[in-house]
Amino acid sequence: MTETTTNPAAPVASRAAVIFIFFVLMLDVLAMGVVIPVLPSLIKGFLGGETGRAVEIGGYLGLGWAAMQFICTPIQGALSDHFGRRPVLLMSMTGLGLDYILMALSPNLWWLAVGRLISGATAASFSTANAYIADVTPPERRPAAFGLMGAAFGVGFVIGPALGGYVGAIDPRLPFWVAAGLSLLNATYGYFILPESLPRERRTKFSIFRANPIGSLYLLTSNRQLAGLAGANFFYNVGHNVYPTIFVWFAQYRYGWDTRMVGIALAAVGVMSIIVNGALVGPIVKMLGTRRSILTGLAFGIIGFLLYAIGPNDTWVWVAIPVAALWGIYGPAAQTVMTQSVDPHMQGQLQGGLSSLMGLASIISPVLYTQIFARAIDPASPIQLPGAPFYLAALLLICAFALAWRATKPETVPAAAE
Secondary structure: OOOOOOOOOOOOOOHHHHHHHHHHHHHHHHHHHOOOOOHHHHHHHHOOOOHHHHHHHHHHHHHHHHHHHHHHHHHHHHHHHHHOHHHHHHHHHHHHHHHHHHHHOOOOHHHHHHHHHHHHHHOOOHHHHHHHHHHHOOHHHHHHHHHHHHHHHHHHHHHHHHHHHHHHOOOOOHHHHHHHHHHHHHHHHHHHHOOOOOOHHHOOOOOOOOOOOOHHHHHHHOOHHHHHHHHHHHHHHHHHOHHHHHHHHHHHHHHOOOHHHHHHHHHHHHHHHHHHHHHHHHHHHHHHOHHHHHHHHHHHHHHHHHHHHHOOOOHHHHHHHHHHHHHHHHHHHHHHHHHOOOOHHHHHHHHHHHHHHHHHHHHHHHHHHHHHHHHHOOOOOOOOOOOHHHHHHHHHHHHHHHHHHHHOOOOOOOHHHO
């Protein structure tokens, strides 16, 4: 794979353009996070307050959103290679803003479902935003630039649930109006500020094969170590998705939390994630080495999910949040080993494969967790076990731990990884 070079024809990455890309990614995450605290209330309102059925419908809506992300992310990236980054980004932001309005006005569950599908498609601009940064940033400065984009993800995850919980306590439709205003304002700002980063001579013809999310998965089976860690990454991602899929339902059912309290808790999850990834990962990986960091991170995740599952009162939630956040050590350490498992020119294909794997996990998770939770709280069930989704998440991390343990045995780890 050819290394992307800085575009000499484009203006030097202006502060305004980088800020715009930052907000693109932040609002993409906000698109997911802002509706987490209020979506259950809307669904239950359309169904007359029936919790069990509403949980199942929520899972199907989450499945549709994730499927659209999985399909549309590589398509947007390929379209931006052909038409340029600027028009694709602006259309994505505008479409997202208009879709928020559609969901705010939805008169029934079918309109809300259509809105969630459109949201998944229009919020799939991660590949285009990252391509823009690669276009305008010299290779030696890309780690810092992509680090800023990672921070955008964290900020969006904090702001989204907190904003949704706060304004959703006033009106469950209000978060959609707020998000619509922010998205359309950002699109307007980008229209006047954002320059194109990809000159015409470097554009490629659109091909459906280049937009295929499945092909990049084959690389992940190219050697035993990479296959093992890719499998661990898949279980890790499915386990992680217990948060956006079921946490709201769980907290409302088990502890009687309102949307504001749920928003605060999810914001705390985001803040702890930023602290762990931004301040603790580097020193811990340096101290423990990659293999021990991978296993330690997964161990903290297992313990954290068990705390959620068994906690008899909501105090345990606040204990579980920082414990589970320490599983953030796993990701960077695993990435280090996986990037050393393939040739330098295949790094882009590797990241594409891992993104596709994450997309598959996001497709599976909503239905998996919501169906389990619905059965666990069913009055007809012989055992009432509202913590069942978190027991499952802990079990998935145990599977990830076993795969990572085997894949990172000292004799199979590249010398530079420890």
